[in-house]
Amino acid sequence: MQQFCEQLLNGLNLGSVYALIALGYTMVYGIAKMLNFAHGDIIMVGAYTLLLSSTRFGLPWYLAVLLCAVVCCVLGVSIEKIAYKPLRNASPLTVLITAIGVSYFLQSSALLIFGSNKQKVDSLIKIKGFTVNGINVSGESIVTLSVTIVIMILLTLFIKKTKMGKAMLAVSEDKGAAQLMGVNVNATISLTFAIGSALAAVAGILYMSSYGFVGPYTGSLPGIKAFVAAVLGGIGSIPGAMLGGILLGIIESMAKTYISTDLADAIVFGILIVVLLFRPTGLLGKKRIEKV
Amino acid sequence: MLTVENLKVYYGMINAIKDVSFRVEQGEVIALIGANGAGKTTILHTITGLVPAKSGSITFKGINLLKTPAHKIVGMGMAHVPEGRRIFQELTVYENLMLGAYTRKDKKAISDTLAKIYKRFPRLEERKTQIAGTLSGGEQQMLAMGRALMSKPSIILMDEPSMGLSPLYVNEIFDIIREISKSGTTILLVEQNAKKALSIADRAYVLETGNIVLDGDAKELMNDDKVKKAYLGE
Numbered sequence: 001m002q003q004f005c006e007q008l009l010n011g012l013n014l015g016s017v018y019a020l021i022a023l024g025y026t027m028v029y030g031i032a033k034m035l036n037f038a039h040g041d042i043i044m045v046g047a048y049t050l051l052l053s054s055t056r057f058g059l060p061w062y063l064a065v066l067l068c069a070v071v072c073c074v075l076g077v078s079i080e081k082i083a084y085k086p087l088r089n090a091s092p093l094t095v096l097i098t099a100i101g102v103s104y105f106l107q108s109s110a111l112l113i114f115g116s117n118k119q120k121v122d123s124l125i126k127i128k129g130f131t132v133n134g135i136n137v138s139g140e141s142i143v144t145l146s147v148t149i150v151i152m153i154l155l156t157l158f159i160k161k162t163k164m165g166k167a168m169l170a171v172s173e174d175k176g177a178a179q180l181m182g183v184n185v186n187a188t189i190s191l192t193f194a195i196g197s198a199l200a201a202v203a204g205i206l207y208m209s210s211y212g213f214v215g216p217y218t219g220s221l222p223g224i225k226a227f228v229a230a231v232l233g234g235i236g237s238i239p240g241a242m243l244g245g246i247l248l249g250i251i252e253s254m255a256k257t258y259i260s261t262d263l264a265d266a267i268v269f270g271i272l273i274v275v276l277l278f279r280p281t282g283l284l285g286k287k288r289i290e291k292v
Numbered sequence: 293m294l295t296v297e298n299l300k301v302y303y304g305m306i307n308a309i310k311d312v313s314f315r316v317e318q319g320e321v322i323a324l325i326g327a328n329g330a331g332k333t334t335i336l337h338t339i340t341g342l343v344p345a346k347s348g349s350i351t352f353k354g355i356n357l358l359k360t361p362a363h364k365i366v367g368m369g370m371a372h373v374p375e376g377r378r379i380f381q382e383l384t385v386y387e388n389l390m391l392g393a394y395t396r397k398d399k400k401a402i403s404d405t406l407a408k409i410y411k412r413f414p415r416l417e418e419r420k421t422q423i424a425g426t427l428s429g430g431e432q433q434m435l436a437m438g439r440a441l442m443s444k445p446s447i448i449l450m451d452e453p454s455m456g457l458s459p460l461y462v463n464e465i466f467d468i469i470r471e472i473s474k475s476g477t478t479i480l481l482v483e484q485n486a487k488k489a490l491s492i493a494d495r496a497y498v499l500e501t502g503n504i505v506l507d508g509d510a511k512e513l514m515n516d517d518k519v520k521k522a523y524l525g526e
Contacts, residue, residue: 163394170380170391176342177378182366182395182443286382 005135007257008250013141013210015249016148020203021226022233022241023155024196030172030236031192034095038079038102040223042197044110046072046204047214051121061124068201076197077190085186103220110216118215121208144206151202152242155195159238168192172236225252228272234285243283293318293478294339294370294447299348301331301338308334310502312348316447321469321479323489323510325523326499332482333375335499336449340365340372352447367395371445375452375482377436381425385416388424388435392442402442409438412468430461437468447478454485466492486523490514498523 021043028036049071054064083102087095127139159165170178171188179185207222208214225248233244251271255264275283294316301309309331316322324332337343339350341362350357352370360368371392380388389409393402410417413434419427424435433453440448453469454462462485470492473479483489490496490510498506498519506519513519 166383166387166391167394169383173380173382174378177374177380178391179342179362180340180366180372180374180378181391181439182363183391184361184363 002134003257007253009135009137009141011250011253012246013144013249014253015229015246016144017203017207017210017222017245018226018229018248019242019245020148020151020199020206021222022230022245023238024199025227025230026233026235026238026241027168027192027196029230030238031168032080032084032189034084034092035099035227036084036193036196037096037099037223037227038106039196039200040219040221040226041103041106041110042072042076042200042219043204043207043222044214044216044219045075045106046201047121047208047218048110048114049201050124050205050208051119051214054124055120055122064124065202065205068205069198072197072201072204073194076193076200080190080193085189107216107220114216116216118213118218121212121214123209123212124205125209140206140209144209147202147206151199155199155238164188164191225268228269231282232272232275234282237282237284237286240282240284247283293353294480295349295351296335296339297349297351299335299338299350300346301334301343302346303334303343308502309338309345312499312502312504314497314504314507316478316480318446318478319473319476320494321473321481321492323486323493323496324480324482324499325484325486325489325496327522328484329501330499331502332499333451336372336374336451336480336482339449340370366443366445369444369446370449371440371443371447372449373436373440373451373453375455377432379424379427379432379435379439381423383424384421385424385427385435386420388439389416389420389442392439395443401444405442405444409441412441412471413438430457430464433457433461433465434468437465437472441472441477445477447480448472449480449482451482452484453481454483454488462488486519487514490519490524 021039024039025036028034028039046068049068050064053059053067054061059067079102083098084095087098123140125139125143127143129136129138129142159168167178167183167188170181170183171185175185226245229244229248230241232248233240248268252264252268255267259267297313299309299312312335324335326332334343338345339357341357341360345358352368355368357365380391389406393405396402415431416435416438424432427435450469453465457465466488469479469481481489481493490513493510495508496510496513497504506513
């Protein structure tokens, strides 16, 4: 029981990171109808920013977090402007290939600048954990879970309650009609990339606090898994990304403990295949009825 | 108020609008009629910036719309009720209406307009918290019109408002268009239902494969032999 609870906590911890990344995938998909495969690498850039600002130059944690968010936002928005915007009317395949290209570009740039060796990043989380009924709750878990919950609440409020959030929903449903309402579609897309990238920065920081090492390919596996989480939850659906991320983290953590560490990833991807067989739109994805 | 001159529009290699000129004066109801594929919708889409023009000019209140970003046009007083209504299916009726007022800032004035729209379309008020995708076709058309009116436009472009509606709803929608016109809003109406359109229009233009082939007083066009034969089914 004690082990189960600790693993559940671990799973929630990992799942929170997946969920934060998955939100970026799903929001960008919802608005721009594209899979931004470079999204995972934003995490890596965030992690390197953390390495330089906090571990190397010793900036206080809040400045380091702010810097990571800003760097990732600027990077995400620039990628959209330079690489994706000119392809707004191109075929989805062209955009997909471009996104993969951007991903390799970011990884190779990191390789060139920082080398291939993984480097140690000090955790920003200094809070001590505690023990209840023999179950260890680490400081990392406390911070990761609370940060994720706060972000999810804020994001939901932003989308449901603000004018800009409504504009985002409108653009994701019908760009043309949104434009007729006076919504600046390009600005809305930029905003979406900015929010998604800031979430990736936070995810990167949290990921580093648990794993502690950054290399040029650090972002790719969590990126792919978060993509799986987004699809599992129903790509385009914000609650879906949250649910998918959390579920995936728990499944992965349980599989590692009770089945096999080596098989954990295979199980994660296997579950995706099974879910998609029965619910092609994902758990919370809606089938969109096209009315003429 | 709105002048379109020598407009040419291409979709790739296809010349959809060949050479179209027309004007809409303040307070008028202008009908653009024509068969499927004549280019009616394309003209409206070009006016509000959803489709780029190849050449020609579109002037609204003295400003060249072809050089205006699409999202700025509604703020100039031009609303567009698009073909197929294109309401936001996943949002509520209220949220749809509020998006109609997206470019307006004055909260008090917006709620006044909303009250007026609820008065004109009581059914929208009854269903304000309902998801728009669950409305009937006629109700969705009313929502699309209400949404356009939320921007307090001086001109409304309406694209096939009667499409897919039962005859009862068609009459209701045309009554509403007449009312909107009476309240001082200029209307540019695109319709396949030529009889209905001509019955409420002041003037009309007849479009055939990207060209205007006939224009004039709506009542006169109604009695024109060619129009009768081709569009009124007489």
